[in-house]
Amino acid sequence: MKKILIISLAFLSASTSFSQSNDQIQNKKGVDILPVKGEFAVGMDASPFLNYIGDIFGSNSSNTALNGNKFMTNYFGSNTIYGKYMISNNNAIRLNMRITDTHSNNKYNVYDDLVNSPDSTVLDSRKGYNNAFNIGAGYEFRRGKNRLRGIYGADVFYMTSKNSTTYEYGNAFSTGNQTPTSMYDSNGSFQGGSGTSIAERRTENKSGRTHGVGLRGFVGIEYYIAPKICIGSEFGYGFSYSNTSESKIITERFSPTATDADGNVGTVVTRETTTAGSSNFGFNTDNFNGALYLMFYF
Numbered sequence: 001m002k003k004i005l006i007i008s009l010a011f012l013s014a015s016t017s018f019s020q021s022n023d024q025i026q027n028k029k030g031v032d033i034l035p036v037k038g039e040f041a042v043g044m045d046a047s048p049f050l051n052y053i054g055d056i057f058g059s060n061s062s063n064t065a066l067n068g069n070k071f072m073t074n075y076f077g078s079n080t081i082y083g084k085y086m087i088s089n090n091n092a093i094r095l096n097m098r099i100t101d102t103h104s105n106n107k108y109n110v111y112d113d114l115v116n117s118p119d120s121t122v123l124d125s126r127k128g129y130n131n132a133f134n135i136g137a138g139y140e141f142r143r144g145k146n147r148l149r150g151i152y153g154a155d156v157f158y159m160t161s162k163n164s165t166t167y168e169y170g171n172a173f174s175t176g177n178q179t180p181t182s183m184y185d186s187n188g189s190f191q192g193g194s195g196t197s198i199a200e201r202r203t204e205n206k207s208g209r210t211h212g213v214g215l216r217g218f219v220g221i222e223y224y225i226a227p228k229i230c231i232g233s234e235f236g237y238g239f240s241y242s243n244t245s246e247s248k249i250i251t252e253r254f255s256p257t258a259t260d261a262d263g264n265v266g267t268v269v270t271r272e273t274t275t276a277g278s279s280n281f282g283f284n285t286d287n288f289n290g291a292l293y294l295m296f297y298f
Contacts (some may be wrong), residue, residue, distance in 0.1 A: 024089075025146060031227045035086050035146065035297040039228075043082030043295040080134075090143065094155065096136035104128040110195040111181045122170025124183040126197065128279045132161035138218075139232060147224040151234065157214035159242075165205040171195075173254035173268045186251045200253040203270070208277050212242030216286070228297040236286045242280040248272055 023032050035041065083095040105128075109121040138155030165188070171180035179197040184190060186200040220234025251271050260267035 023145075027227060032085075033224050033227045034089075034149070035092075035228060037086050038113050039086045039297045041084040041086075041092075041295050041297040043084070043293050045080070045291065045293055073247040081294065084295070084297075085139070086297075090141065092140040092142070094136070094138040094140050094153070096134075096155070096157075098132070098134040098137075100130060100161075102128075102130045108183045108195075110170055110183055113177050121194070124170055125168045126164045126184065127161070127166045127168070130161075130163040132159070136161040136214075137180070138216075149222045149224070149230075150219070151232070153217075153224060154213075155216045155218060155236070155238075156251040157212070157213045157216065157240070159284075160210060162209040163207050167201070167203050169201065173252065175254075175256070175266045178254040178256070186249050188249075200251050200271075202249065202251050204248070204250040206248045206250075208245035208247045208275075210242055210244040212240060214238055214240035222295065230295050230297075231292055232295060233292050234287060236282070238286075239281070239283045243277065245277045247275045247277075249275075 024036065027033055074126045080096055083097075084092045085095075086092050105125060107123050107125045110124045112120040112122045113117070134157070136155050136157040138153055140151050140153040142149050142151050144150045167188070169176065169180065169182050173180060173273065179199050181195040182191070182198040182201045183195045184201055185196075185198050186202055188202040188205060191198075216236045216238030218234045218236035222230040222232035223287050224230045233282055249272070251273075252268055253271070254266070255269045256266045257266050258269050259265055
C-alpha cells in the first residue's frame with residue numbers, strides 16, 4: 001500500500017516538472033485533431049475492429065492476439081465503458097464502468113414418476129442470477145507532439161458482485177417416492193436425458209457477495225488517427241483487495257424417520273452447507289496482452 005501511494009504521488013508531482021503545452025494541430029483541411037478543454041470522450045475495446053480487419057486481410061476467423069484485459073485483476077475487461085472529460089488541454093478526468101445483471105431459466109422435461117407412461121413428463125428448472133457492478137475514476141496528464149501523445153496518472157476502483165442459482169423439480173419427494181426422477185443431484189450436476197433417480201438433490205446455491213477496491217498508476221500512449229479519434233493503450237501497476245462473504249448450498253432429501261410439523265413420521269429434510277468467506281490482496285501489473293482501445297472526443 002505504501003509503495004502504491006508513493007508511486008501515485010510521483011505521478012501527480014511529475015505533472016508540475018514535466019508539463020508541456022498541448023499545441024493544437026490540424027489536418028490538411030484545417031480541422032483540429034486534438035481534444036481541448038471542455039470536451040467529452042467515450043471509448044471502447046478496439047479488439048473487435050482490429051480482429052475484423054485481420055479477418056479481411058488474413059482470411060482467419062480467430063485473430064484474437066490483441067484481446068486482453070485493459071485493467072488489473074479482471075475487474076474490468078470486455079463490455080467496459082470508458083469515458084473522459086477534458087478539464088484542460090493537458091488534463092482529463094477518467095471514468096470506467098461496467099454493470100452486469102443477468103437472469104437465466106433453463107427448463108427440462110423429466111419423466112413423470114406418478115404416471116406410468118414414457119410420454120408423460122414434468123418440468124425441472126434451474127434459475128440463475130448474476131450481478132456485478134464495477135466503477136473506476138482517475139486523473140490523467142497528457143504530453144507530446146504531433147499526433148502521438150503520452151498519458152499518465154492514477155485510477156481508483158471499486159467492484160461488487162454476487163450470483164445465485166435455484167432449482168425447482170416436477171417430481172416431489174414422498175413416502176412412496178423417496179428417490180424421484182430429477183435432472184440435478186446434490187452437487188448440482190446435470191443428469192441429462194430424462195433425468196435420474198436421485199436420493200438427495202440441490203435446491204439452492206448462494207455465493208457470497210464480493211467487494212473489491214484498487215489503486216492503480218498508469219502510463220500509456222494515444223495516436224490520433226483522425227480528428228478527435230484516437231487509438232491507445234496503457235500499462236499500469238497497482239494493488240487490489242477483495243473480500244467475499246460466506247456461501248451456502250442447500251439440498252433436500254426424504255427421511256423416513258424424521259417428523260414434520262404435524263407430528264407425522266417421514267418428511268423432506270434440508271441440509272445447509274456453509275463455506276467460509278475469503279479475501280485477496282496483491283500487487284500486479286496489467287495489460288501485458290497489449291489490449292487496445294478506441295476513444296472518440298466531442
